[in-house]
Amino acid sequence: MSSEMFSKVLEAQLLQTTKIVEEQLDAEIKKLDNVDDDELEILKQRRLEGLKKAQQQKQEWLSNGHGEYVEIPSERDFFEQVKRSNKVVCHFYKDTSFRCLILDKHLTVLAKKHIETRFIKLNAEKAPFLCERLRIKVIPTLALVKDGKTQDYVVGFTDLGNTDDFTTETLEWRLGCADIINYSGNLMDPPFQSQKKFGTTFTKLDKKTIRGKKYDSDSDDD
Template identity: 85%
Template sequence: MAADTSVEMFSNVLETQILQTTEAIEQQLDEKIEKLDQMDEDEMELLKQRRLEALKKAQQQKQEWLSKGHGEYREIPSERDFFQEVKESKNVVCHFYKDTTFRCVILDKHLTTLAKKHIETKFIKLNAEKSPFLCERLRIKVIPTLALVKDGKTQDYVVGFTDLGNTDDFTTETLEWRLGCTKIINYSGNLMDPPFQSQKKFGTSFTKLDKKMIRGKAYDSDSDED
């Protein structure tokens, strides 16, 4: 009987919470509808114009990104090109790779997908063996490494697969979440709820989203070292 009473009480509380949430949503909708009903033709026309302007501005921004090479994952030929690429785009993800490192091919697959999804960010790759000056300047020692560049300055690195679970089978969503932590892409998910298939595979330091811990951690990736 006690168990039945507890279940009934829990059910009643849950039902009350759902009802309160529903009523709050309905009230918000009613207020919006009432506000629209009270608008005259001039106000409606102004609202329409603002929305059209916002859509036009968004479309112009998209075209500007595409003209600068956003929307596709591509290779740049030299170190000199790197500086030009990061200069003209606010957010850049650059993959430093080697032809002899098979994990770079794994990253290529995920980055190709993300480049199409996040056109607000430029996704490029550069052969580390052809860019010794840049690798030294950015202190890139492990391949693959992603340099995350915002406003022309390197904000963070994804070194090897350590932050991705130390596994070759990480998902595109996991890499997307990792990039979102540095705000190099417009991440729509919950950063405090990483899409890990198994939390036990991942270190707790990164899930706390402490950038100092991220940058200062000892990477033990078994990828090729430069």
């Protein structure tokens, strides 16, 4: 096929595509034109009701302490928190572990960003019953509790690239895999921004792989 003929074919295809798009737009415009004032008012009211409910939910979260990362003093407080909030991330820490301080930094940021989830921390040495019940043997460990039940754990930094230098986005992705936060990114594409520095072969992981894996953390043992 000559270049001139190819150009004509391409031009014809573009014209056909443009015609289809214009027809689709015309159909949408016609559809909107056929909507009467009463229907528009109903759509407007539904939108306003949705916005109102979203605002009420936000205020309810904030009144329950969402939006901040705080320490709770006892095991009893842990059970109170998981009753009041549908989604809870609890950091079991020890004062002697510097990796707990690393998690504190990231969790403080995420608590402000994801107000749909309650972020708390609890000194593991003050919660022996809870640690035994949840089988927490490695510090730090994040217990991810949804609807009153512990759904998942982030044990040490194994799922975060096996490095102390993981990013907040990496932890956010990991929590998203557990559906404990509303994650807007692609769960199949972990945001490991510097894989060479991590020295790992992480590329794309499946949520089931994470939840079902055998943990092998180099963090402080309980």
